[in-house]
Amino acid sequence: MIRRTLFDLKQRLGNRSALELHGQLAAEERLSRDELERLAWKRRRAIVFHAYDQVPFYQRKYQRAGFHPNDLQDPADFAQVPVLSKDELRVSFEELIAHDSRPGQRRLSTTGGSTGVPVRVLFDRRVALEAFAWRVLDWWGLHASDHVGFVYRRTRRGAAQAVNQALWWPTRRLFLDAAAMTPARVGYFLHQLERLRPPLLQGYMGALADLAGELETRGVRPDFLRAVWSTSTPLPASLRHKMERAFGCPVYDQYGCGEVFWLACECREQAGLHVFASRRTIEAVDGQDRPQPAGEWGDLLITDHENRVFPIIRYRNGDRGRLLAGACPCGRSLPLMDSVKGRISDALRLPGGLTLSGEFLTTIFDDHPEAVQAFQVHQAADGSLTLRCVPGDDARALRQIELATAALQARIGDSTHLRLELVEHIGHDRGKTRFIISELSHRHGD
DSSP states (O other), X not given: OHHHHHHHHHHXXXXXXXXXHHHHXXXXXXXXXXXXXXXXXXXXXXXXXXXXXXXXXXHHHHHHTTOOGGGOSSGGGGGGSOOBOHHHHHHOTXXXXXXXXXXXXXXXXXXXXXXXXXXXXXEETTSOTHHHHHHHHHHTXXXXXXXXXXXXXXXXXXXXXXXXXXXXXXXXXXXXXXXXXXXXXXXXXXXXXXXXXXXXXXXXXXXXHHHHHHXXXXXXXXXXXXXXXXXXXXXXXXXXXXXXXXXXXXXXEEEOOSSSOOOEEEOTTOSSEEEXXXXXXXXXXXXXXXXXXXXXXXXXXXXXXXXXXXXXXXEEEEEEXXXXXXXXXXXXXXXXXXXXXXXXXXXXXXXXXXXXXXXXXXXXXXXXXXXXXXXXXXXXXXXXXXXXXEEOSSTTHHHHHHHHHHHHHHHHOTXXXXXXXXXXXXXXXXXXXXSEEEOOTXXXXX
């Protein structure tokens, strides 16, 4: 195919590092589990030594904690490495830049959380992050040169967009702005999709869910799609069910964060998200930052083995998740994690000291995904709760919603009133859905 040939030629001429990393990733996922763990440990230990030698912040932090990289004699010793908090990342930006890095090796990125307080990080330009995306496309039987439709916030316009399209030619990339999904724009985008017939659709989960609803309303089924790639927000079973029905193909979940891209992603088996363990480390830890065993929920700590200009080591990014035991039927040795179910800040604190965790609240319909098309839990300033649901088409949907509401009320007890509200639509914020909202003043940001 001419698109694939031209794509490969362009990369060999101008992006050879991405081709090399793509090949390395393909080889690393086929290592034995022991070989993979040894490689990951070597790189994890190396980034800690590098940070201690070259990054003022880490040197001072580790010295105050009585930790030295020489203490890392065994993988279990990694739990001794002090945790990096989001507040530290926010206020210590300059001190986190490695002395031996040069400006040309750095790329600034700013990510904002639910609090609206931005976090700045520097990415290492020497790491060709696009190679991770190419690898994932391989898992799904696709290629980076395939046509694709995007549903994201539009960041390129005018001349910048024209240049981007020219660089990708003859691959075509269609865009729907998730921040401006008017009926006319959605209709035009669907018309473009039907004409181009791309095998891949990629976008923010909330915007994709809305697009799926629009397809069902119009009675349109895009039989050309082979994969839908959902990003930015946890993907509950209920919404995955709705989207796979509307798009007529698998909907795959990916995990990453603004500070460290490409942490984990599903393969065709959808048996969990494969962690790119040779290049990143993901830990689930308890309240004392001790590693949780597989299957147990905890705060996630993220380590990037690759970013040597701005090391991110045992970073508490605010997400909650769990690692999974066992191997994927696909045969890859990459370890598995569950889909992230919520953020630390998603926990709702109720009178009497009860806390409802995000990973619990986002799964209340997992046993009956056909019951709802979308849902949201809202905590008002007085502490009362509202469960908003868009009912599914199943004849038992209302009964299942009522049972789920009763189960949630039993869980929280009589001290807090829970109101059920059936709605026709739950909006998103520029394509990103918030499943849990609290107006209580004591909540902290992400």
